[in-house]
Amino acid sequence: MQQISINEIKQFHGQLASVHGFIENIRDLRGVQFIVLRDRTGLLQLFAQKNDTNKELNSIVSSLTKESVISAVGMVNVTDNVKLNQVELILQSIKVESESLNELPIDETSAQNLLLDWRFLDLRKPENTLIFEVQTVLEHAMREFWMKNEFIEIHSPKLMGTASETGAELFELPYFGQKAYLAQSPQFYKQMAMAAGFEKVFEIGPVFRANSSFTKRHDTEFTSVDVEISWIESHEDVMKLEEQWVTYIIKRLKEKLGMKIKELYDIDIEVPTLPFPRITLSEGRKILESLGHIIAHKEDLDPEGERLLSKYFKEKYNNDFMFITEYPSAVRPFYHMRPETDPEVTKSFDLIYKGIEVTTGAQREHRIDILVAQAIEKGYNLDPLNDYLNFFRYGCPPHGGYGFGLTRLIMMILNLESVRQATYLYRGPNRLNP
Secondary structure: OOEOOHHHHHHHOOOEEEEEEEEEEEEEOOOEEEEEEEEOOEEEEEEEEOOOOOHHHHHHHHHOOOOOEEEEEEEEEEOOOOOOOOEEEEEEEEEEEEOOOOOOOOOOOOOHHHHHHOHHHHOOOHHHHHHHHHHHHHHHHHHHHHHHOOOEEOOOOOEEOOOOOOOOOOOEEEEOOEEEEEOOOOHHHHHHHHHOOOOEEEEEEEEEOOOOOOOOOOOOEEEEEEEEEEOOOOHHHHHHHHHHHHHHHHHHHHHHHHHHHHHHHOOOOOOOOOOOOEEEHHHHHHHHHHOOOOOOOOOOOOHHHHHHHHHHHHHHHOOOEEEEEOOEHHHOOOOEOOOOOOOOEOOEEEEEEOOEEEEEEEEEOOOHHHHHHHHHHOOOOOHHHHHHHHOOOOOOOOEEEEEEEHHHHHHHHOOOOOHHHHOOOOOEOOEOOO
């Protein structure tokens, strides 16, 4: 007999049907028995009369435990008398595929760390399953956009012989008598693709940061979405690409899952309007000062500053996204290009979404003499960078790109408490299991 998903069951009214799933709840009453069955598509009430004919079936139902996995066969009955979606399955037989222990290790009151210990159980909740349906739709939409615009996908190595960023926050490991490092970013290899003439590339893959932070936005392993494009005139070209891409993927998410997100999270997905607001870092700091928020250091914003600016521009432009540009060269990587008119800043940007940074991007320096000079100025030993610098010694187009935090985006779309919930299996300073 054909297995039927719960969301399709109504069309089989009056017919025998086979369903399977996890037991959400059981009510074993004096004369009747009810089971609420859950599969990925929804919930279904299973019903059985207690009588001599159903004696064996009744015994099986009485022995069941919540979260056990069963297959069930019965007659589909669509009726207004059933509160749960106005449909039930009148049971004829049940097969217990896998029995659950009676006492579950987590419940609705469990702390987050305990939920992470038992992540596979926590993920059974429909609202948590939806998080990864959202992730799937977003990644598919990203690839749709890139394919329509003739991008090439790359898969860069995650074992590296030198740092891919600043050299800080590196995971070091032995590698056949040498030292290797887990990749912090595919940055160098994205730029290699530009030197190879690929012109437009993307990668979705894991990156690693030995960051001891315990904030809601940090983790030690996460999925990074990276883009690099050639033949740009400034970082403005990169921002234009990203805002078109972001708008496209959120529009597709609304089309595919907007109703389900509204049902389970009570959130209306807002497709942003173009262009996104843009301000320089120095302009942003002036706005914050006018709001009474003073940041001691001049090189960046603090989390509260990001939140306040987002709120300010949401009220002014009704947009949850905003670009902050021209970060100081003192705090940006050596490969960020600097304007000839002001070498104290960089042709760089952050994309802020609902008060949290989801992107860092820039135009890269492609001129070897300037690139070397900027690396020396930053105090780098050039020997470990030799492979990277070779990319620029035989001609390289003007280029730029961005790195995008997938879990941060999902966290903010669904108003989750932290990236821990938006990550399939979170990794942090104190978490290597399960």
